[in-house]
Amino acid sequence: MxxxxxxxxxxxxxxxxxxxxxxxxxxxxxxxxxxxxxxxxxxxxxxxxxxxxxxxxxxxxxxxxxxxKSSGLVAVIAGNIDDFFSTEMFKGINAMLESEGYIGVLFDSNSDMARERHLMQIVSNQIFDGVILQPYNSVQVIQETIKRPMPIVLADREIDQSPWPQIVTNNYEISRKTTQYYKDRGFERVIMITSSLSMAANRRDRYYGIQSVINHIDVLEVSENSYNHRKVLQELMALINGSKENTLIFALKERWLTEFIPRLFYKGLIDNQHVAVTGFSDTGTAQYIDPQTKLIAQNPYLIGASSGEVMANLLQGKPQKPEKIVVPAKFG
Amino acid sequence: MxxxxxxxxxxxxxxxxxxxxxxxxxxxxxxxxxxxxxxxxxxxxxxxxxxxxxxxxxxxxxxxxxxxKSSGLVAVIAGNIDDFFSTEMFKGINAMLESEGYIGVLFDSNSDMARERHLMQIVSNQIFDGVILQPYNSVQVIQETIKRPMPIVLADREIDQSPWPQIVTNNYEISRKTTQYYKDRGFERVIMITSSLSMAANRRDRYYGIQSVINHIDVLEVSENSYNHRKVLQELMALINGSKENTLIFALKERWLTEFIPRLFYKGLIDNQHVAVTGFSDTGTAQYIDPQTKLIAQNPYLIGASSGEVMANLLQGKPQKPEKIVVPAKFG
CATH class of the missing domain: 1.10.260.40 (lambda repressor-like DNA-binding domains)
Incomplete structure (x- = not known):
C-alpha cells in the first residue's frame, strides 16, 4: 500500500x-x-x-x-427565486464569497418546508463547503437534516434561539417608523395587504410594528399562488369606502403595490390626503406609479453581502459569534 | 489489496x-x-x-x-437572475429534472461574457452531471471552456451553428404577428423601447419582426444599469408628440412597461386609438396598468421544462438531436 x-x-x-x-x-x-x-x-x-x-x-x-476537503462551492437555499429580494440577496452573497475565492450556487425552496428539507439533505450529502439559508424550518429540523458538520448562516428570515449567525432586516422598527410618519399627518386607520400572515415571521413583525402605532387595522390577505384580481380590488375599494377615517394602505410586499395600486390611482381613490399608500418596495418599480408615494426599501444586496462575509469568515476558521446582524431598511 | x-x-x-x-x-x-x-x-x-x-x-x-460517476446535480447558468424570465425558466428546468431524479442548481452570469466563462470553467471542474446555459458566449468559447465531456443544452438565447440542442422562443414571429395586429387597426409607426440592441440576438430578432411589418420605427435605447427616469420619459413624450401618425409603443422588456407607461397613461397620452402600448410581459404585472393593453407573454417555465427534459434524456443516454425546439409566445 x-x-x-x-x-x-x-x-x-x-x-x-x-x-x-x-x-x-x-x-x-x-x-x-x-x-x-x-x-x-x-x-x-x-x-x-x-x-x-x-x-x-x-x-x-x-x-x-x-x-x-473543499469544493469552494457554497449552497444558498432561497425562499422563492421569483422574488427580487432573493435574487438580489444572492448577488450580494456572491460578491463577498467570490472576493474570498468561493462561489455561491442557488437552490430554490419555493417557500415550501418539505422542499427546503429535501434541499438541505442534498446539500448535506454533496460537496458544498457551507450553506446559507433563508429558512422556513425550525432550528431542530435544520440540525436534524444537515448532518455533516458545515458552516450555516441564516439570512433574512429570523428564527428564535438560532445557534447560527443571522442577518436580518429591522422589520418591526421600520414598519413602526413608517406608520408613525403617517399618524403624525392625521392617518388613523390602516388597510394592510399581505400574503398569509401565518407563514412568515417577517410579515408578523411588520404587522406588530404597524399595530404598535395605529390600532385600527383591516387586514386583506391575498394568496400568493392564486387570487381573483377583480375580487381583491373590489374588497380593497369596499374597505377604503367603508370608513371616514384617513386611511393608509400598507402593502407588505411590492407585488401588491404594482398589482393593485395603479387601478386605485386611476379611479381617483388615492389623493395622498384622505387615502395614501406605502409599502415594502425592493425594486423601486412601485415608485413609478405615483412619484408622491413614499416607500420602504430593504437592502437585500447588503443583507446578502453581510451573509457572504460571515460565511467566508466561518470557512476560514475566523471566530464568528451566533449573533444577529441587522441591516436596516429605509423609508422615504 | x-x-x-x-x-x-x-x-x-x-x-x-x-x-x-x-x-x-x-x-x-x-x-x-x-x-x-x-x-x-x-x-x-x-x-x-x-x-x-x-x-x-x-x-x-x-x-x-x-x-x-454521477452527482445528480445539473448546473444552470442563467443570464440575469433578477429577471423573472430566468428564475421561472429555472423553476421549469427543476420540475422536469427532479421528476427524473436530478436536481438543478443556479449560477448567475450577470449578463457578462467573462463571468459566464468563469462559471463554465467552475462547472467543468466540479461534480456537475450536465449544464444548461442561457448563453452569451459563442460555440467556440463554450467548447474551449467546458473541457470535460458533459451534456450541454442551450435555453432561451439562440446561437448560430449550435452543436447542442436549443430551446427558444419565436421572437421574430410573435413580434411580427403583434405588429400586424396593430397595423390592421391603423397604426403606422412604432416607438420601440429596448435595452442595448447590440447585446442580444433575441432583441434583434424582435426588432426585425416589427420592422418586417412597419418600417417607421423610432428606437429608444435605455441602459439596464443606469438611466435618468425623467429624461427617458421626456424623450418618450417628445417622440409621441413628434409625429401625427398613429403610434404603437412597443417595449421589448416588461421592465420598460412598468417603469414608463403608468406616467404616460396618467398624462392621457395613451388612448389606445392614436397611441397604444404593447410589449413583452412575462410576469403579467403590466396588465394591471391598463386592462385594455394587449401584451406578449413568453412561456419561460415551459422553455425551462423542455430544456430540463432534453437534459434528462441526454443524461440517461437517450438519443437527442442538436435540434431547435421552439416554445411559442402568445399575444393578446
Missing amino acids: EKNRQEKGQSTVKMRDVAALAGVSIATVSRYLNGNLDRMSKATAERVADAINKLNYVPNSAARQMIT | EKNRQEKGQSTVKMRDVAALAGVSIATVSRYLNGNLDRMSKATAERVADAINKLNYVPNSAARQMIT
Missing part, C-alpha cells in the same frame, strides 16, 4: 509543485485555478500559468477536494 | 442490499434517497425505509459518485 501511494505521488504533479516553480503560495495557485484573478497582478498570473504549462499540471477538483 | 477490498465490501451495506431486502429496483432506492417520492407508492417508500433501517444503510453521495 505504502509503495503504491508513493508511486502515485511520483507520477502526479501537485499544486505545491506549481506553487514552488512559480514562487507563489498554494493559495495563489488555487485562486488562479478558480479563475479568481481580481486581486492578482498580471505578472503573478503569468508566472502561475507558465508553471502549469511547464509541469503539465492538470487541475482536478476531485483530487484537490481530497486534500483540501 | 484484493482481501482489503473484500473486507471493505463485507463491512459496507450497499444500495443493492437495500433494494434486495425491500424487493425493489436500485433505481427506486436511489429515488427514495433523493427524496423523489412523487411517483412512488407509500407502501414502496415504507418498504425502502424499513430496509434502510434494518441494514443500517448510510447513504453516501461520494461513494455513490464513485460507482455511478
Whole structure:
C-alpha cells in the first residue's frame, strides 16, 4: 500500500509543485485555478500559468477536494427565486464569497418546508463547503437534516434561539417608523395587504410594528399562488369606502403595490390626503406609479453581502459569534 | 489489496442490499434517497425505509459518485437572475429534472461574457452531471471552456451553428404577428423601447419582426444599469408628440412597461386609438396598468421544462438531436 501511494505521488504533479516553480503560495495557485484573478497582478498570473504549462499540471477538483476537503462551492437555499429580494440577496452573497475565492450556487425552496428539507439533505450529502439559508424550518429540523458538520448562516428570515449567525432586516422598527410618519399627518386607520400572515415571521413583525402605532387595522390577505384580481380590488375599494377615517394602505410586499395600486390611482381613490399608500418596495418599480408615494426599501444586496462575509469568515476558521446582524431598511 | 477490498465490501451495506431486502429496483432506492417520492407508492417508500433501517444503510453521495460517476446535480447558468424570465425558466428546468431524479442548481452570469466563462470553467471542474446555459458566449468559447465531456443544452438565447440542442422562443414571429395586429387597426409607426440592441440576438430578432411589418420605427435605447427616469420619459413624450401618425409603443422588456407607461397613461397620452402600448410581459404585472393593453407573454417555465427534459434524456443516454425546439409566445 505504502509503495503504491508513493508511486502515485511520483507520477502526479501537485499544486505545491506549481506553487514552488512559480514562487507563489498554494493559495495563489488555487485562486488562479478558480479563475479568481481580481486581486492578482498580471505578472503573478503569468508566472502561475507558465508553471502549469511547464509541469503539465492538470487541475482536478476531485483530487484537490481530497486534500483540501473543499469544493469552494457554497449552497444558498432561497425562499422563492421569483422574488427580487432573493435574487438580489444572492448577488450580494456572491460578491463577498467570490472576493474570498468561493462561489455561491442557488437552490430554490419555493417557500415550501418539505422542499427546503429535501434541499438541505442534498446539500448535506454533496460537496458544498457551507450553506446559507433563508429558512422556513425550525432550528431542530435544520440540525436534524444537515448532518455533516458545515458552516450555516441564516439570512433574512429570523428564527428564535438560532445557534447560527443571522442577518436580518429591522422589520418591526421600520414598519413602526413608517406608520408613525403617517399618524403624525392625521392617518388613523390602516388597510394592510399581505400574503398569509401565518407563514412568515417577517410579515408578523411588520404587522406588530404597524399595530404598535395605529390600532385600527383591516387586514386583506391575498394568496400568493392564486387570487381573483377583480375580487381583491373590489374588497380593497369596499374597505377604503367603508370608513371616514384617513386611511393608509400598507402593502407588505411590492407585488401588491404594482398589482393593485395603479387601478386605485386611476379611479381617483388615492389623493395622498384622505387615502395614501406605502409599502415594502425592493425594486423601486412601485415608485413609478405615483412619484408622491413614499416607500420602504430593504437592502437585500447588503443583507446578502453581510451573509457572504460571515460565511467566508466561518470557512476560514475566523471566530464568528451566533449573533444577529441587522441591516436596516429605509423609508422615504 | 484484493482481501482489503473484500473486507471493505463485507463491512459496507450497499444500495443493492437495500433494494434486495425491500424487493425493489436500485433505481427506486436511489429515488427514495433523493427524496423523489412523487411517483412512488407509500407502501414502496415504507418498504425502502424499513430496509434502510434494518441494514443500517448510510447513504453516501461520494461513494455513490464513485460507482455511478454521477452527482445528480445539473448546473444552470442563467443570464440575469433578477429577471423573472430566468428564475421561472429555472423553476421549469427543476420540475422536469427532479421528476427524473436530478436536481438543478443556479449560477448567475450577470449578463457578462467573462463571468459566464468563469462559471463554465467552475462547472467543468466540479461534480456537475450536465449544464444548461442561457448563453452569451459563442460555440467556440463554450467548447474551449467546458473541457470535460458533459451534456450541454442551450435555453432561451439562440446561437448560430449550435452543436447542442436549443430551446427558444419565436421572437421574430410573435413580434411580427403583434405588429400586424396593430397595423390592421391603423397604426403606422412604432416607438420601440429596448435595452442595448447590440447585446442580444433575441432583441434583434424582435426588432426585425416589427420592422418586417412597419418600417417607421423610432428606437429608444435605455441602459439596464443606469438611466435618468425623467429624461427617458421626456424623450418618450417628445417622440409621441413628434409625429401625427398613429403610434404603437412597443417595449421589448416588461421592465420598460412598468417603469414608463403608468406616467404616460396618467398624462392621457395613451388612448389606445392614436397611441397604444404593447410589449413583452412575462410576469403579467403590466396588465394591471391598463386592462385594455394587449401584451406578449413568453412561456419561460415551459422553455425551462423542455430544456430540463432534453437534459434528462441526454443524461440517461437517450438519443437527442442538436435540434431547435421552439416554445411559442402568445399575444393578446
